[in-house]
Amino acid sequence: MNLYHIQSTVHGINRVTSFLEDNYIGIAWSSTGDLEHTPPELWKEQLVQHYPLDEAELASILATLHMFVNLMQDGDNVLISDDEWTYVGDIGDYYYDDSAGTENELICHRRGVTWLGRIPRAELNDKVQVLQNDSAILAKFEYPISQAQLDRGLAGSITAEATNSLSTGIDEATIQTALRVLREALHSEEGELRIRAATAILQYAKQ
Structure with a gap:
């Protein structure tokens, strides 16, 4: 080899x-x-x-x-x-x-x-x-x-995250930080914020 x-x-x-x-x-x-x-x-x-x-x-x-x-x-x-x-x-x-x-x-x-x-x-x-x-x-x-x-x-x-970071120009660490913020927002007391966070996560998952 x-x-x-x-x-x-x-x-x-x-x-x-x-x-x-x-x-x-x-x-x-x-x-x-x-x-x-x-x-x-x-x-x-x-x-x-x-x-x-x-x-x-x-x-x-x-x-x-x-x-x-x-x-x-x-x-x-x-x-x-x-x-x-x-x-x-x-x-x-x-x-x-x-x-x-x-x-x-x-x-x-x-x-x-x-x-x-x-x-x-x-x-x-x-x-x-x-x-x-x-x-x-x-x-x-x-x-x-x-x-x-x-x-x-x-x-x-x-991973998908790695190739996504290459195509978007955003490094993987930043992507993971953003996802953590969205996960925390899922537990917000504001219903509209929870919905927006859930929508963003689902859109990311479909990429």
Whole structure:
């Protein structure tokens, strides 16, 4: 089993929320088509046809595509990060999704992911810190995965509250504080306040 880190900003857009909520990771260069059904010797031709790249960029992208499509395996682990958390996932198979088109801002090269949990970035060991700080779009952990020591740091599953906090921009602690206030309001002597609190909690539960 191997461990990888993938950048979650693609075409200048942060995709952490999308990756977590839709259970996948992905990379750019969608116009190449489905690489699983394209011989590797034709990948360069596809890239040159669709993207203005110099030789160094071309070599780097080919290496990234090769790692994403061929080297990553079902059952490997992957990390994505935001400012506060690193999220740990179990990688699935490669697939190509062009259902919404192949424009540059879309992500068609994908792998399904089962998200296992998250770890505060500050609690990652030095080796994993180096991995997630790598500037490469996709980087492989160069040690046995046991040295990442991820199991001891996982803070439980990625809950609805966690993904909701990502999409709203409100941190989970603030959400939990607000919920506690609403629960206390349920016991208010004012009937209208109790009704409003109950309505707010029910609306949150449906998200």
